[in-house]
Amino acid sequence: MATTKRKTAGETGVASPSPQVLLRYYRDMLMIRRFEERAGQMYGMGLIGGFCHLYIGQEAVVVGVQAALEEGDTVVTSYRDHGQMLAAGMDPNGVLAELTGRRGGYSKGKGGSMHMFSREKNFFGGHGIVGAQVPIGTGLAFAHGYRANSRVSITFFGDGAANQGQVYESFNMASLWRLPVVYVIENNKYGMGTSVERASATIDLYTRGGAHGIPGKPVDGMDVLAVRAAADEAVAHARAGKGPYILEMKTYRYRGHSMSDPAKYRAKEELDRMRQERDPIDRVGKLLIEGGVVDEAGLKKIDKEVRDIVLAAAEFAQNSAEPDQSELHTDALIET
Amino acid sequence: MQRPIEVLMPAMSPTMKEGKLSRWLKNAGDKVKPGDVLAEIETDKATMELEAADEGTLAEILVAAGTEGVKVNTPIARLATGAAATAPTAAASRPEFPPAPPATAKALFSPSPGRPVLQAPPAAVPNVPGETAMLTVREALRDAMAEEMRRDPNVFLMGEEVAEYQGAYKVSQGLLEEFGKKRVVDTPITEMGFAGLGVGAAFAGLRPIVEFMTFNFAMQAIDQIINSAAKTRYMSGGQMDCPIVFRGPNGAASRVAAQHSQCFASWYAHCPGLKVVAPYSAADAKGLLKSAIRDPNPVIFLEHEMLYGQSFDVPTGPEHLVPIGKARIARAGAHVTIAAFSLMVGTALKAAEQLVAEGIDAEIIDLRSLRPLDTATIVASVKKTNRLVTIEEGWPFAGIGAELAALMMEQAFDDLDAPVTRLTGVDVPMPYAANLEKLALPQVEQIVAAAKAVCYRR
Ligand SMILES: Cc1ncc(C[n+]2csc(CCOP(=O)(O)OP(=O)(O)O)c2C)c(N)n1
Numbered sequence: 001m002a003t004t005k006r007k008t009a010g011e012t013g014v015a016s017p018s019p020q021v022l023l024r025y026y027r028d029m030l031m032i033r034r035f036e037e038r039a040g041q042m043y044g045m046g047l048i049g050g051f052c053h054l055y056i057g058q059e060a061v062v063v064g065v066q067a068a069l070e071e072g073d074t075v076v077t078s079y080r081d082h083g084q085m086l087a088a089g090m091d092p093n094g095v096l097a098e099l100t101g102r103r104g105g106y107s108k109g110k111g112g113s114m115h116m117f118s119r120e121k122n123f124f125g126g127h128g129i130v131g132a133q134v135p136i137g138t139g140l141a142f143a144h145g146y147r148a149n150s151r152v153s154i155t156f157f158g159d160g161a162a163n164q165g166q167v168y169e170s171f172n173m174a175s176l177w178r179l180p181v182v183y184v185i186e187n188n189k190y191g192m193g194t195s196v197e198r199a200s201a202t203i204d205l206y207t208r209g210g211a212h213g214i215p216g217k218p219v220d221g222m223d224v225l226a227v228r229a230a231a232d233e234a235v236a237h238a239r240a241g242k243g244p245y246i247l248e249m250k251t252y253r254y255r256g257h258s259m260s261d262p263a264k265y266r267a268k269e270e271l272d273r274m275r276q277e278r279d280p281i282d283r284v285g286k287l288l289i290e291g292g293v294v295d296e297a298g299l300k301k302i303d304k305e306v307r308d309i310v311l312a313a314a315e316f317a318q319n320s321a322e323p324d325q326s327e328l329h330t331d332a333l334i335e336t
Numbered sequence: 337m338q339r340p341i342e343v344l345m346p347a348m349s350p351t352m353k354e355g356k357l358s359r360w361l362k363n364a365g366d367k368v369k370p371g372d373v374l375a376e377i378e379t380d381k382a383t384m385e386l387e388a389a390d391e392g393t394l395a396e397i398l399v400a401a402g403t404e405g406v407k408v409n410t411p412i413a414r415l416a417t418g419a420a421a422t423a424p425t426a427a428a429s430r431p432e433f434p435p436a437p438p439a440t441a442k443a444l445f446s447p448s449p450g451r452p453v454l455q456a457p458p459a460a461v462p463n464v465p466g467e468t469a470m471l472t473v474r475e476a477l478r479d480a481m482a483e484e485m486r487r488d489p490n491v492f493l494m495g496e497e498v499a500e501y502q503g504a505y506k507v508s509q510g511l512l513e514e515f516g517k518k519r520v521v522d523t524p525i526t527e528m529g530f531a532g533l534g535v536g537a538a539f540a541g542l543r544p545i546v547e548f549m550t551f552n553f554a555m556q557a558i559d560q561i562i563n564s565a566a567k568t569r570y571m572s573g574g575q576m577d578c579p580i581v582f583r584g585p586n587g588a589a590s591r592v593a594a595q596h597s598q599c600f601a602s603w604y605a606h607c608p609g610l611k612v613v614a615p616y617s618a619a620d621a622k623g624l625l626k627s628a629i630r631d632p633n634p635v636i637f638l639e640h641e642m643l644y645g646q647s648f649d650v651p652t653g654p655e656h657l658v659p660i661g662k663a664r665i666a667r668a669g670a671h672v673t674i675a676a677f678s679l680m681v682g683t684a685l686k687a688a689e690q691l692v693a694e695g696i697d698a699e700i701i702d703l704r705s706l707r708p709l710d711t712a713t714i715v716a717s718v719k720k721t722n723r724l725v726t727i728e729e730g731w732p733f734a735g736i737g738a739e740l741a742a743l744m745m746e747q748a749f750d751d752l753d754a755p756v757t758r759l760t761g762v763d764v765p766m767p768y769a770a771n772l773e774k775l776a777l778p779q780v781e782q783i784v785a786a787a788k789a790v791c792y793r794r
C-alpha cells in the first residue's frame with residue numbers, strides 16, 4: 001500500500017472533496033481499521049505481547065490531519081500509534097512485524113507496539129510515557145523554526161495526557177517563541193478508565209492554551225472532512241509563523257484502552273451508539289454511495305484489496321525471524 | 337463453499353495463560369459479523385468479551401459455557417465463512433460491561449453516598465496467633481492497606497485508577513467501597529503533581545499512600561520523591577516529617593519494552609532520607625506494607641507485577657508486621673549464599689532446587705529491605721558459606737549487586753573463598769522481542785552456573 005498521504009499540490013476540495021480524495025480517505029481509514037482488527041486478533045493468538053493499544057474508532061483524526069500535511073512536516077504521538085504510522089505512509093509489513101517482535105519490524109523487533117519510528121516518513125514515535133511526546137514535538141517545531149524551513153510539527157496526545165505538567169511547559173515555550181507546532185488532542189473521552197469529566201477541572205480541552213495565548217478549536221473527530229478542514233487552518237497558521245495552534249478532536253475508541261481492559265467504566269450503549277451513528281468509515285462510505293462514486297460492490301472491492309494487504313502483512317509478520325541474539329547489545333549508543 | 341475456521345481462546349493480557357469461558361452470546365447457527373460479541377471470558381483480573389473477527393455462521397461450539405481453565409489458543413468454536421478462510425482466527429478481546437454510574441461531583445470532601453458495593457469488603461479474619469491463610473500478593477497488599485486505613489484515619493490512598501477502576505492491576509480492589517472517595521482518590525495523569533501533593537499532605541500530618549501505576553511513571557515524579565520527600569527532614573533540622581509510602585509495580589513485566597520494564601531498586605536505594613523495600617512473598621508484602629504505612633519516614637515500596645497473582649501463606653490478623661531492615665533466610669544452606677529480592681527470590685529458589693542435584697546446598701537470602709540493608713544477615717551467611725552470588729533484574733553498573741560486593745570486601749573479605757558474582761539484567765534498555773527479552777534478564781540456568789562456578793564445580 002503506502003500510498004502517499006501528503007497533500008498534493010494545489011489540492012483543495014475540502015468543502016466538496018473530489019471523488020478521488022473521498023475514496024482515498026475511505027481506503028486509508030479502512031486500512032487502519034482492518035490492520036488493527038488483525039492486530040487484535042494476533043494478540044489473542046499470542047503472536048503479539050505486552051501492551052497493544054488499538055486505534056479503532058479514531059481513524060478519521062489521523063487520516064484527516066495527514067491529508068493537510070506537506071513533505072517534511074513531522075509527526076509525534078503516544079503509544080496509540082499503529083494508525084498514525086500507516087497514515088504516515090509507513091509499510092504495514094514493517095509495522096505488524098514490529099508488533100510481533102521480529103527482525104522485519106521498524107525497530108528490528110526491539111521497540112514493539114509502542115515504540116516505532118521512521119526518519120524517512122518523518123514519524124518520530126511511538127512514546128510510552130503519557131505526555132512525554134509533547135515537549136518532544138515542541139522541540140521538533142523548535143528545530144523547524146531554527147532552520148526556517150517552513151515545516152510544521154504535529155504533536156498528538158490524549159485527553160488524559162492533557163493534564164500532564166509538561167504539556168503546559170510546552171505550551172508556554174511554543175507560544176513564547178512562536179514555534180510552528182499544531183497540538184492535536186485526541187479526546188476519545190477516556191484516559192484508561194477515567195472519563196475526561198473525572199480527570200479534568202475544565203473539559204473543553206481546546207481552551208487549554210488560553211493562558212498562553214494559543215488559539216484552539218473543537219473538531220468533530222469522527223468526520224474526516226471536518227478534521228481535514230480544521231487541520232488545514234491550523235497548519236496554515238503554524239506554517240505562516242503565527243505560532244502554535246490547538247485542535248481538540250472529539251473522537252472515540254471502540255476497543256478497550258489496551259487489550260486487557262475490562263472497560264467497566266463506560267456504558268455499552270455509549271459504544272454502540274458511536275459505532276452505529278458516528279462511525280467515520282461508514283460516514284464516508286455513505287457519501288461515496290450517495291454521490292454515485294461507487295456502489296456497495298465497489299466498497300466491497302476496496303475492502304477486499306485492503307484485507308489482502310493486511311493479510312500479506314500478517315503473513316510477513318509471522319514469518320519474519322526473531323532478531324538475531326547479537327541485536328541485544330546493539331543500538332544502545334553510537335560507537336565512538 | 338463455506339470453509340469453517342476455528343475461533344481460539346484468546347489471550348486478553350500479556351500474562352494470561354487460561355481463563356473461564358463464562359457464557360456464549362451466540363448460539364450455533366447464528367450469523368455473525370466482525371465486531372459481534374461471541375462470548376464472555378473471565379480471568380482473575382477481569383471479564384472481557386470475545387468479538388468475532390470474521391463474517392460467517394457460528395457452526396459449532398466446542399467449549400461449553402461455564403468451563404474453567406480453558407487454555408489460551410484452544411479452539412472454542414467453529415465459524416463457517418463464505419470467503420476463502422484466512423489464518424486461524426481468534427477473535428480479539430473487547431471489554432464489556434455494566435454502565436458505570438455517571439460520575440458527576442468532583443468534590444472529594446463532601447459527604448457522598450458512594451457507589452453501590454460491587455464486592456464485599458474482605459471478611460474479617462480472627463486474630464489467632466499462628467493462624468495463616470493462602471493469599472495472593474495482590475490480596476495481601478490490599479489487606480495491608482485496608483487494615484491500616486481502618487486503624488488510622490489519616491491514611492489515604494491516591495493514584496491513577498486506584499478507586500473506580502479498582503487499581504490498574506486490581507491491587508486496590510474493594511477499597512473505594514469500604515473507605516469512600518475521600519480516602520481512595522483517583523488522580524489525573526499527573527505524577528509530578530500528585531507525588532508532590534502527597535508530600536505536602538504528609539508534611540501536614542496525613543499519611544498518604546501514593547500508588548504509581550508502575551514505577552516507570554514515578555520517573556515523572558522523582559524530583560518530588562528525592563528533593564522533597566527524602567531531603568526535607570534533614571534540611572529542616574528534623575522539623576518536617578514526611579510519613580509517606582510510594583508504592584507500585586517495579587521491575588520487568590512481560591513484553592512491555594524499554595519504557596515500561598526496568599528495576600528502580602538501586603536508584604532509590606542510593607538516596608539517603610528514604611527507606612526502600614522490595615518483598616517477594618505475600619506474607620512479607622503484607623507485613624512490610626503495614627510497617628511502611630506506620631513508618632514516620634518516606635518509604636519506597638517496590639512490588640512486582642509478576643508476583644501479584646502468586647499465592648503464599650500469610651499470617652492472619654491485623655498485627656502481622658514485618659520490620660523494615662531485616663532480611664529473611666528463604667532457604668538455609670551451607671555451600672553458597674545467593675542474595676536476591678522481589679521476583680528474583682523465586683528464580684533463586686528454583687535454582688536452589690536444581691543445585692541439590694549437583695550436590696550444592698544453597699542458602700537463599702531474601703533481602704526484602706534494600707535501605708536499610710540487613711548487612712549482618714548477609715555477612716553471617718557468607719561467613720558460613722564463604723561465597724556470594726547476587727541477583728537482580730536491574731542494570732549492573734552501581735546496582736544492588738555492586739553494593740553487596742563492596743560490602744563483602746569491607747566486612748567479609750577474609751571469609752570469601754571466591755570472588756562475589758553478580759547476576760543482573762543486561763546493560764541495555766529492555767528489548768521487546770521475546771527471545772531478546774529472555775536474554776536480558778537473569779535466568780535459573782545462569783544462577784545454577786554461577787553457583788557452581790563459585791563452588792569451583794564444572
Ligand atoms: C507518565 C505515565 N503515567 C501513566 C501511564 C499509564 N497510562 C498509559 S496510557 C494511560 C491513559 C492515557 O490516556 P489518554 O492520554 O487519554 O490517551 P488514550 O490512551 O486515550 O489514547 C495511562 C494512565 C503512562 N504510560 N505514563
Ligand SMILES: [Mg+2]
Nearest residue numbers: 158159190191
Ligand atoms: Mg483518551
